[in-house]
Amino acid sequence: MKNTFGSSVTVTIFGESHGAMIGAVLDGIAPGIEVDEDFIAAQMSLRKAVGKISTARHEADEVKIVSGVFNGRTTGTPITLLIANQDQHSRDYGELAYKARPGHADFTAQMKYHGFQDFRGGGHFSGRITAGLVAAGAIAIKALRAKGIHIGTHILTCGGISDRGFGNLEADIENLSTADFAVLDDSVKEPMMKRIEAVREEGDSVGGRLETAINGFPAGVGEPWFDSLESVLSHMLFSIPAVKGVEFGDGFALADMTGSSSNDPFRNVSGNVMTSTNRSGGILGGISDGMPIIIRTAVKPTPSIFKEQQTVDMRDMSNTDLVIKGRHDPAVIHRARVVVDSAAALVLCDQLALRFGTDWLTND
Amino acid sequence: MKNTFGSSVTVTIFGESHGAMIGAVLDGIAPGIEVDEDFIAAQMSLRKAVGKISTARHEADEVKIVSGVFNGRTTGTPITLLIANQDQHSRDYGELAYKARPGHADFTAQMKYHGFQDFRGGGHFSGRITAGLVAAGAIAIKALRAKGIHIGTHILTCGGISDRGFGNLEADIENLSTADFAVLDDSVKEPMMKRIEAVREEGDSVGGRLETAINGFPAGVGEPWFDSLESVLSHMLFSIPAVKGVEFGDGFALADMTGSSSNDPFRNVSGNVMTSTNRSGGILGGISDGMPIIIRTAVKPTPSIFKEQQTVDMRDMSNTDLVIKGRHDPAVIHRARVVVDSAAALVLCDQLALRFGTDWLTND
């Protein structure tokens, strides 16, 4: 399995930055789920390039569904989602066939595909391919919402500026679901965007941290050991380009605590066993405990910068310099958050189908 | 797949803390690899309880190979490794059938297995099951070494005390391979151990961070997207109990950098394309670039502490208190490092077999 993820609900992605089409096949999702094309379009627009803080490449990202949906609902058979590429400027990329860009996959692609890879704009490694994940994820997100499971991701830090943490989850996730720049504290939005603009002007880029909350996920889902919820979620999240770290609950901070401060006490809350803190992020022993699932994801700075960089000319192995051309994002963190939501939603649909059967997500 | 990991080289683990036997089946590993039972025993001893800083439960952890090895070499067919449990005190655990221990999987096991789970000592969720991983991993580690691929893990931080980072990788990994307490800077060993003893006396526990380096791994292995090296490594690492965070290269720190500081420049070094820094930790676009693979793992404090904790009596859903009995580790970080080495080795053998075929690891 290379570009297919999942066991019962699976997603297959395909395409290249400068190819004809990108897209996804979403398979195994329950029959009878409402497919709302406006919602898919809205999710796609959350991933789109925004004003001065994003690439100048503008794609319509219209999603065409060519199979698996009948009378506005999922059939239970593969849903194929196609997105045409339109605004490619392939002439910007000729050099990349032999001069690998630092921080990009150009060199490793060469090691794996021996020069046969489509190098234009990063080819199949391009963040553009996440558009297919977002399209497929929109169906998954909608299906989960109908079951009371809500996902929201915000920009926890970017360029040295921090958002507040999650508070009232229900309200926070609701607000994030339509935010064009996903922060919980409105007052940090402009500083963050200004910071991104500033690095862009310097020909540089920034990364950031995303924080995701999943609310309403039932207890008892996941597996001990190899298919722990953390395992399957991190597997998917590390597929997203630029992600270099994933943690659950208090994550790395837990490593510095003592057991008496890190253990979450159990309490009877309205007849359910809940924990009074949530340092383990809703997962114990690899299995959901009914508390919100909390994930933080580290996104490295966009590797495409406009400063001169060192590289090797692979034609003669000489050391050389490279100045990247083309249109690039000074940051992707604000675009990545809907990718994280979508990716997580796909994993959760798979886990729920494995646990409760293929009909569980069917709308009544 | 629940307790089986991998595609071409797979490992299946089984057993419970207080059952008759635990173990592993290692399948698909190349034929002709030397199996050194002394080395397996040595690896098992690296995982064993040590002096005052570990549980009083002492297991011989003798590994019995009952299939898949013939004339001292792997046959290519499943290798079954069995380890008998001997020093169980099951009477200590009666209460856990209905009073979930905070930070443990008792409650989520109940949600998933409805009371049929073996709750004694955490049952199948116990860290004891990692002994099977270590036994199987020993064969994988040996096979990789024969190909010039070396793995080492040290305790980067524990109880507020930090080790130095990796320096001369070859020497560092060599030293770690036989260290009873895996730190690179000898002068931090005693302070760390004393800190663990101190929390034990308080009836408390500590966690820590592990740092792993993989040296000599060839470029061009891994996949873009769903089977990125980060994806498959993190999938495996999050299977290990108590792991709550995983990062590659500079990981979360990358999120705070700019592209011009985070990109690793390419240089011709002795005829090979290498990077002059290694902030991406040997992986670009999900594929190895030939530089050392660097992983950091967050291990939460052992949840078994001897202080009074809050829980719910699931028989009548009343709030109650719990004082844990039994023998427990005040820290597992020093025992976890060989588990991380073993787990990583199993993933890498699988990736190499997928990339280069099932005979690649055969010893000539």
Added chain:
Amino acid sequence: MKNTFGSSVTVTIFGESHGAMIGAVLDGIAPGIEVDEDFIAAQMSLRKAVGKISTARHEADEVKIVSGVFNGRTTGTPITLLIANQDQHSRDYGELAYKARPGHADFTAQMKYHGFQDFRGGGHFSGRITAGLVAAGAIAIKALRAKGIHIGTHILTCGGISDRGFGNLEADIENLSTADFAVLDDSVKEPMMKRIEAVREEGDSVGGRLETAINGFPAGVGEPWFDSLESVLSHMLFSIPAVKGVEFGDGFALADMTGSSSNDPFRNVSGNVMTSTNRSGGILGGISDGMPIIIRTAVKPTPSIFKEQQTVDMRDMSNTDLVIKGRHDPAVIHRARVVVDSAAALVLCDQLALRFGTDWLTND
């Protein structure tokens, strides 16, 4: 996994008989394989409806490749093949939402998808979906040929008429590769076609047996037990609609022999160990022995007949009669053979990649 097959080389298929598009995603196949669009078109035409012995529905079946091919060669990343549906007559199918056609999947689709399935023309169960397999298979077949591995399938029996068995394999496969009606003995072609026409005039249908030979496949590929070559080949072949039996070598006939007549003697032939007979069909213990792989496949008669049939009206569960409308094939055996070739080729590419690595099929 539902519509995705394979481990290293995978194929995902999608679409419905009356949807917008059908197609396939072929992933994991080696980089650098020449992709010959004329050859793909030629293979598609082998699957097409022929004259009076096939459905009146005529589809151009033009294959559009929208990813994974660059400069006329495979890149190593997912190849997406799209085929538009054009000649649907959906009005013919209104009744099928509640009156299941005997021998079709209408009833079982209802049991699984609860009425959300696209019932028009059999929806996702339609034999039309095999067009995606043939398109993907064409790339696999071409890749195998470049390695000296050739596949050919002929109609062994149809409507009571039998073709001769394989003789000179090389010549036979060469002839079959372009035959519009795949028989080895030219003199049986017209009688078979006339028999199909005759059953069509009666409003009835026929099935038949296909025999497949794979020549040049290397020894030592496959697995004992669960991934025996027979297991993976039969898994794929039973995916093809209407296939109800699969046998290897002398298959069911072996059941009536004695060991002394069924064992294939080993002989040194030109320096290679070969067998002087090939009753086991090139596979021993699940692993190829270097002899031609021989497979026979039973194809049931097309269930779409124009005679009155008994069914149940699922709206009120009353017994009723049904006369099928629409355009249908009186036989599919002559169209199925290229599907079998394609399906087998995809399995073999996967097995070769697992055994020898992902670059093995790369053209030099």
Added chain:
Amino acid sequence: MKNTFGSSVTVTIFGESHGAMIGAVLDGIAPGIEVDEDFIAAQMSLRKAVGKISTARHEADEVKIVSGVFNGRTTGTPITLLIANQDQHSRDYGELAYKARPGHADFTAQMKYHGFQDFRGGGHFSGRITAGLVAAGAIAIKALRAKGIHIGTHILTCGGISDRGFGNLEADIENLSTADFAVLDDSVKEPMMKRIEAVREEGDSVGGRLETAINGFPAGVGEPWFDSLESVLSHMLFSIPAVKGVEFGDGFALADMTGSSSNDPFRNVSGNVMTSTNRSGGILGGISDGMPIIIRTAVKPTPSIFKEQQTVDMRDMSNTDLVIKGRHDPAVIHRARVVVDSAAALVLCDQLALRFGTDWLTND
């Protein structure tokens, strides 16, 4: 995946004919299923060598469960079943390291494992490994019975003698469940056994056909295309050594019918949609239709015969003769039937868990 089968319920098998132990790990089966060790022993005895018609090697085949069962019920975590080998005579096999036995896997094992395979008694390819499948299958069979799903297999033909077909399924399966030689018509038992004795005296062997019925399996389980019930069942059945053909319903005979005779008419029977014939063997479009699932399996003659056979001495590639020593079965058909039942049961448990969730088989 090599020795592991399944997606949600999985079985891993291991061991060699002359190794220390063989066995299986059954994972993912629902918690709370009663595990009846007497029933497991009874199933093992159905697989055992019987009197003059079987090998002189006699194994106690005592199954030791070392994990996954607690208080007599499944826990939901991996169940490990171990069987010690006791009655090996390894001295009989020295020659096989270089002289491949016709019809056996000795040669293909050499091509795949390069001489590192355990060649004694066929090693990991030995039919003895099916003992693990039978042990694991016994738990699956018991779980299915508690849900009203019953499986029975009889010897349809052996040595030219035929049993009657299935009649009253419930009674037939009940009778088969304890039969020491599984035929439906008592009057064919002695002739079949005498025929086996006769070939044994000639130093020869026979094969046969098995017919399996699965009664009470719910409609709506399975998948169109790659995970059709036929696909997953045949995948498993072709894993069993000596199986060279598999057909469903009327199978190969369907290929010679017309659609009007092969289609099964639907009728309302006591409020359920059923078919008045069952030529498709309970599966339409890859999905169960609620009718009994009917499978026939071709078993080739045991390749171990005592007549002189031709082979190649792989040390110098000279043509030579071979007379097999050791103790062997003149037929395995009577021992294979419980292997088929077990194998089918494991597949069905997996399919049911995928369709209805991991708790579906839990006993109330």
